[in-house]
Amino acid sequence: MKTFAIIICFASTLLAQIGDKQLRQPLSDNWYQYNGSYDSRRHSELKQVHTGNVESLVPSWIFHVPNAVHMQSVPIVANGVMYVSQENEIYALDARTGRQIWDYHRIPAIQRAPNRGVAIWGDKVYFTTPDDYLVALNAVTGNVIWESKFAELSEGYCSPAAPLIVKGKVIVGVAFGDRGLNGILSALDATTGEILWSFHAIPKPGEPGNETWSGDSWKAAGGDTWLTGSYDPELNLLYWPIGNPSPDFNGDVRKGDNLYTESVVALDLDTGKMKWYFQFTPHDTMDWDAVQIPMLIDAAYDGKPRKLLAHADRNGFYYLLDRETGKFLHGSQFARKLNWASGLTPEGKPIRVPDMEPSLKGTKICPNSYGATNWISPTYDPGTGYVYFVALEGCGVASKNTETFRPGGFQYRATGDIPAPDETSRMFVRAIDMRTGEFKWEQERAAAHNFGGGLLSTAGGLVFSADYEGQFTAMDAKTGKILWHFNTGQRLNAGPITYSLNGKQYVALSAGADLISFALFDKK
Amino acid sequence: MGRDRSILLVFWVLGLCLASAAQVVKPKNPLGNGLEVVAEGHTLYNKTCTACHGRDGTQGDRAPALGAARRYFRLSEAAIFDAIKNGIPGTAMPASGLQDTEIWRIVAYIRNIRSTASDNDVPGDIQNGTRIYQGKGGCASCHMIRGQGGLIGPDLSSVGAQLTLDQIKASLTQSAPPQAGFVPVRVTTLKGEVIKGVAKNEDAFSIAVLDMQGKLHLFTKEELRNVAHEPESLMPRNLDKTLTPAEFQDLIAMLSRQARTKVRREQQGENEVGR
Numbered sequence: 001m002k003t004f005a006i007i008i009c010f011a012s013t014l015l016a017q018i019g020d021k022q023l024r025q026p027l028s029d030n031w032y033q034y035n036g037s038y039d040s041r042r043h044s045e046l047k048q049v050h051t052g053n054v055e056s057l058v059p060s061w062i063f064h065v066p067n068a069v070h071m072q073s074v075p076i077v078a079n080g081v082m083y084v085s086q087e088n089e090i091y092a093l094d095a096r097t098g099r100q101i102w103d104y105h106r107i108p109a110i111q112r113a114p115n116r117g118v119a120i121w122g123d124k125v126y127f128t129t130p131d132d133y134l135v136a137l138n139a140v141t142g143n144v145i146w147e148s149k150f151a152e153l154s155e156g157y158c159s160p161a162a163p164l165i166v167k168g169k170v171i172v173g174v175a176f177g178d179r180g181l182n183g184i185l186s187a188l189d190a191t192t193g194e195i196l197w198s199f200h201a202i203p204k205p206g207e208p209g210n211e212t213w214s215g216d217s218w219k220a221a222g223g224d225t226w227l228t229g230s231y232d233p234e235l236n237l238l239y240w241p242i243g244n245p246s247p248d249f250n251g252d253v254r255k256g257d258n259l260y261t262e263s264v265v266a267l268d269l270d271t272g273k274m275k276w277y278f279q280f281t282p283h284d285t286m287d288w289d290a291v292q293i294p295m296l297i298d299a300a301y302d303g304k305p306r307k308l309l310a311h312a313d314r315n316g317f318y319y320l321l322d323r324e325t326g327k328f329l330h331g332s333q334f335a336r337k338l339n340w341a342s343g344l345t346p347e348g349k350p351i352r353v354p355d356m357e358p359s360l361k362g363t364k365i366c367p368n369s370y371g372a373t374n375w376i377s378p379t380y381d382p383g384t385g386y387v388y389f390v391a392l393e394g395c396g397v398a399s400k401n402t403e404t405f406r407p408g409g410f411q412y413r414a415t416g417d418i419p420a421p422d423e424t425s426r427m428f429v430r431a432i433d434m435r436t437g438e439f440k441w442e443q444e445r446a447a448a449h450n451f452g453g454g455l456l457s458t459a460g461g462l463v464f465s466a467d468y469e470g471q472f473t474a475m476d477a478k479t480g481k482i483l484w485h486f487n488t489g490q491r492l493n494a495g496p497i498t499y500s501l502n503g504k505q506y507v508a509l510s511a512g513a514d515l516i517s518f519a520l521f522d523k524k
Numbered sequence: 525m526g527r528d529r530s531i532l533l534v535f536w537v538l539g540l541c542l543a544s545a546a547q548v549v550k551p552k553n554p555l556g557n558g559l560e561v562v563a564e565g566h567t568l569y570n571k572t573c574t575a576c577h578g579r580d581g582t583q584g585d586r587a588p589a590l591g592a593a594r595r596y597f598r599l600s601e602a603a604i605f606d607a608i609k610n611g612i613p614g615t616a617m618p619a620s621g622l623q624d625t626e627i628w629r630i631v632a633y634i635r636n637i638r639s640t641a642s643d644n645d646v647p648g649d650i651q652n653g654t655r656i657y658q659g660k661g662g663c664a665s666c667h668m669i670r671g672q673g674g675l676i677g678p679d680l681s682s683v684g685a686q687l688t689l690d691q692i693k694a695s696l697t698q699s700a701p702p703q704a705g706f707v708p709v710r711v712t713t714l715k716g717e718v719i720k721g722v723a724k725n726e727d728a729f730s731i732a733v734l735d736m737q738g739k740l741h742l743f744t745k746e747e748l749r750n751v752a753h754e755p756e757s758l759m760p761r762n763l764d765k766t767l768t769p770a771e772f773q774d775l776i777a778m779l780s781r782q783a784r785t786k787v788r789r790e791q792q793g794e795n796e797v798g799r
Contacts, residue, residue, distance in 0.1 A: 080742050094742045097730040101740070102705070138668070140740045141724075143679040144784070145671035 018078055018120045020167055024233055029500040031077045033228075034117045034162035035377065036456075036497065039296040040230040042379040043457045044498045048505035049520060050460030054474045054484045060506060060519040061098030065091060070493050071510035072114040074162065074377075074454075077499040081139070082508070084515055085127050087115040087160075092125075092142060095508075096501050098517060102142035106135065110153065116228070116494075117162030119170065121190045128159035128172050134188055148193030150186045156409015157181055161228050165190060166238070166269055173225025177243035177261075177289065180220030180405045180412035185240055187272060197272030201225060201242050201260050209259035217254035220405040220412060222246035223261040227291040227375050232307065235324060237275060238267045239296065239309060243289035248369075249358040250285070250400040250414035257282035262290040264311060266326060276326030280313045281350065285357045286340070286398060287369045287413070288314040295380045295387070296323060301435060310434055312378060312389045314371025317344060318437045332437030334430065335372035337393050337423070340365055358398035358415065368396030368425075369417045370451070377454030377495040379463065381477050386431040386440055388455050388463050388477075394425035394448075425449050429465050431480060441480035446471065453509065454495030466492035466509055472516075488516060553601045555625065557632045558645045565633030568626055576616070581637045587616065591637035599638075604631045641692050641780035642684035648777025649770075656775045661763060663775075669782060675738040676722060677759065678706060685783035692779050696763040696772075699756060708754035709733060714747060722758065726751075 018032060027037040028045045036042045049057060065071065068086050075084040082095040088109040092101040112130035119126045124136045124145060132151035137144055150172055151157040157174045164171040169187040177183065183201030188194065201223035203209035210218055222245045229240035245254060245261040262281040265274050280290045290313055297308045301320075309323040316335030321328055328348030340357075341350040356365055370392055378389035396417030403414040419425060425448045431440040445452060446469040453466025462483070463475045468491055474484040490512025498507045508517040555561045570579060578584040581591030598604050608627045611619040620627065636644060657663045666677035673680075683692065694700075702708060707723045711733055721735035731751060733741045745751070764772050 079740075081740070094725070094730060094732055096742065097744065099725045099727060099730050099732065101724045101732050101742075136671075138671075138675065140734060140738060141668075141675045141679070143668045143671070143675065144681065 017122050019122065022078075023165070030079075031075070031497040031499050033076060033119055033164065034074050035228055035230065035293055038166070038231040038233065040293045040377075041295050041297065041382075041457075042377055042455065042495065043381055043459075045459045046498050046500050046505045047458060047460040048500070049458065049462065049498075049507065051462060051476055051483060053520060054460070054462060056521045057474070057484055057486070057507065057518045058521045059486070060517045062517075063091070063093055063098040063100070063515040065089075065510075065513055065515060068513040070114075070491050070512060072116050072493045073510050074117045074495050075497060075508060075510065075515060076118060076120060077497070078120050078139070080501055082515075082517075083118045083120070083125050083139075084510060085115045085118050087111065087113050087130050089115075090118060090125065090127060090137065090142065092139070093515070095499060095506070095517070096504075098515070104137055104142045104144070110158075112158045114160050116160055119163040119165045121165040121168065121170070124190070126163050126165065126170055126190070128161070128163060130158045130160075132157050132159050132174070134163065134170060134172055134193060136190070136193065146193045148188055148195070150188060150195055151184060155181065155407065157184075161226055164228050164231065164238075166231050169196060169269065171229070171238060171240075173227070173240070175224050175226035175243075176409065177222035177224035177226070177246060178248055178287070178411060178413050179409050180222060180246040181224065181409065182219075182221050183223040183225045183242060185225045185267070185272070187269075199240075199265070199267055199272045199274065201265070203259065212256040212259045214253075214255035220246055220407075221254065221258070221261070222248075223258075224289075226289075227293060230294050230296050231269070232296055232323060235307070236269050237323070238269055239294045239323065240265050240267060241289075241291040241294060241311075243291055244284055244287045246405075246412045247403050247414035248285070248287040248412075249398060249416055250402065251283055251357065252400075253402075255283075258284070262288060262315075264290065264294050264309070264321075266323065278319075278321055278326045278328065278348065280311070280317070280319065281315045284315075285400070286315075286365060286367075286371075287416070288367075288371050289375070290314065291375050292373060292389075293377055295378060297380055297382075297434060299382075299385075299434070301329060308434075310380060310387050312373050312387065312391075312432075314367070314373055315341075315350070316367050316372035317341075317350070318387070318432060319348065320435065320437075330435065330437060334391060334432060334437065334439075335367050335393065337366035337395055338372070339395075358400035358417070360399065360401070362397040362399040364395055364420050364423075365398050365417065366395035366420075366423070367392060368394045368419065369398065370394065370396075370449075374451045376451045379455040379457040380434060381457040381463070383459065383461065384431075384440075384477050385434050386477065387434045388429060388431050388457060390445070390451050390455065390465075391428045391430040391442070392425065392451065393428070395420035395423040397421075419449075427451065427468075429455065429463070429475070429480070431463075431477075443473075443475055443480045443482065445469070450491075453492040456496040456498060456507070458498055464496045464498075464507060466494065466496055466511075468492055470511070472496070472509065472511070486518070488512070488514075490514065551602050551605065553605075553628050553631055553635075555628045555632060556645065557635060557643065559647060561629055561632045562636040562644070565629035565631070565636070568622075569630050569633050572620065572622065573630070581634065590634050601631050601635060604634055639688065640685050641687055641689040642783035644689055644780065646689060646777045646780040648774040650774070650778045650781060652771070653774035653776070653778025656767065656771050657778055660771065661767065661775055662760070666758070670784060676706075676734060676736060678703070680779065680782055681784040683782045684780045689776070689780060692776060695759065696775070697761055699761045701755070702757035702759075706757065708756070708758050710752045710754070711741075711743065711748050712750040713743075714749055716749070723753075
């Protein structure tokens with residue numbers, strides 16, 4: 001009898017419309033969006049799989065994505081259906097069986113990787129294309145409902161990030177900041193595709209912040225919006241991380257702090273107007289995009305409840321901000337190899353070490369241009385109070401030259417860095433205390449030069465990690481001890497997710513060219 | 525300085541050459557590709573070309589069948605015109621000796637037997653065809669075009685670019701087995717609930733059913749008492765009888781113009797000789 005009830009209940013929920021109510025729920029049975037939930041903590045309340053039984057986790061199904069390579073896409077799960085994308089393509093799968101329900105292939109397809117995921121709202125799924133269209137498809141059949149262009153391919157823009165949807169607004173960003181293309185973040189109407197507002201990450205003359213760019217350097221300045229941000233429903237603010245300035249390695253032609261590159265900006269959802277910003281690396285010359293996903297945490301700080309924003313930055317420092325005001329609360333160095341700054345001021349500004357910037361002959365700078373962490377997703381576990389992220393310990397020899405900006409999407413980096421010959425490069429999953437930045441534990445990854453995939457934490461006391469070398473591992477969130485691992489046999493570049501259907505918890509991730517979903521071994 | 529100038533001149537001349545090369549316009553069929561021209565071309569083709577290429581372009585003992593489902597070296601109107609007028613050097617294909625107007629008619633016919641419906645100027649009242657589609661024909665209750673319509677049948681937003689005119693006509697008039705993703709099924713749950721729809725996917729252990737109300741049901745076979753398949757597609761195949769000839773033609777004209785996604789002919793080798 002119980003079985004019947006479950007089946008009927010399951011079937012009847014399949015066409016439930018996805019709205020504000022669902023997207024605001026804590027992360028549990030579904031995985032509705034790229035970062036799991038609006039707070040981007042990638043922490044699920046599911047705990048059927050836990051530290052005591054994770055050793056029994058086995059593959060439940062595998063779906064091969066034809067022609068995929070090194071997928072960076074995070075699947076979403078809604079109403080029993082999993083949606084996974086790669087550039088120009090979406091596959092809808094039965095999330096219990098991995099069987100395909102529909103697929104969509106865009107024609108014509110401009111081949112520019114990657115695509116990092118889709119979003120869902122109402123009865124539609126949405127994704128962006130390499131030629132800057134937002135495509136809305138019927139979630140049940142994959143029929144295209146409309147396409148809406150939001151940036152210019154001819155100028156060089158493309159759009160790799162998964163959209164974020166809030167209250168019927170689809171928030172989409174652009175790349176590439178390394179080509180002198182100024183960042184734009186746009187909100188499109190989820191029903192019609194109409195552009196409602198656009199935030200320009202590089203202020204124009206007459207706008208506050210333009211004075212932080214010397215001469216005309218603001219015109220080809222970067223500051224792109226190539227990863228998905230976060231949202232606070234109470235404050236109605238979007239928190240979006242902004243990429244590096246162009247040319248990346250030669251700051252001589254763009255003297256000043258170069259706002260709002262290397263910042264997190266807080267934008268009013270309804271208008272796109274900026275409420276505050278915080279810049280992690282003023283006048284960056286090491287390509288340290290600050291796109292690391294801002295995690296929104298409500299917790300006591302200095303004895304009173306506070307709305308916090310936690311962010312471990314590519315520049316090697318960990319930051320805690322008050323997300324109502326943007327006020328800097330705490331900062332600490334997490335990268336051991338760090339020589340470009342001696343610390344942070346009480347306002348959170350880096351105290352730069354003189355001459356630690358790219359030079360004609362080459363300067364050894366730590367961290368290197370990959371950064372002390374990068375775009376791969378962090379996680380926060382309220383149970384332990386720890387922030388987890390992937391950290392790289394490495395240095396580069398960085399040099400600069402002069403390069404002329406060419407419109408149309410050509411590289412505008414003015415050189416780069418090579419691995420420092422006298423330094424090793426090592427990759428870690430690292431846990432730090434959310435409030436103090438105090439080091440708690442770390443677990444080394446096999447791949448020393450590639451970040452690999454992101455992290456997921458669960459109420460089962462676990463942190464899941466996707467190593468570039470192919471090992472998918474589960475660790476004890478308290479200690480970092482490895483409790484389970486599975487060799488996927490493929491490069492891992494994407495973040496894992498978890499979901500539950502018919503009372504069964506699954507853990508899934510994009511692995512190279514396949515999607516793999518795991519569950520506890522079931523004798524049946 | 526003098527050397528710099530001559531280098532500049534070389535670049536200028538080179539640029540001019542490249543610019544004019546880019547502006548070369550391949551000749552288009554001056555007679556168009558209307559059905560009348562195609563019919564005249566068909567007659568001419570069967571008089572002139574069949575000794576080698578076979579009747580109606582369907583088979584050839586001595587030369588390729590020009591209307592078969594194969595990949596062709598010559599796709600554009602200009603390339604086909606050139607082959608008929610001048611022959612293909614190094615092959616048995618001779619220069620035809622036909623007048624240019626006759627050649628263009630044959631070009632229209634060859635393009636027609638290879639082309640999708642949207643490549644042809646199918647006659648008919650498109651506005652009335654839309655009314656038939658939405659009303660008397662009953663198409664919109666199952667099919668979607670540009671976001672409007674039902675979900676149970678295939679999306680028709682690009683049907684004119686995907687099917688030939690003959691295939692569109694056949695899909696409205698001739699019975700055929702259902703295509704994958706649209707196989708009609710009737711499943712019975714363990715509790716006895718009956719769900720009727722189409723199978724989006726099925727294997728030995730699971731089935732995804734889109735019911736007639738557009739609701740998706742995902743089952744493992746353990747959750748079902750019975751799965752019954754229907755041999756025929758849900759698509760009515762008698763529209764040539766339920767509609768008047770004029771209404772039927774208007775519907776065909778409307779459907780042939782649905783080409784939201786046009787496959788780029790250049791990507792298929794348009795204007796290329798040999799690949």
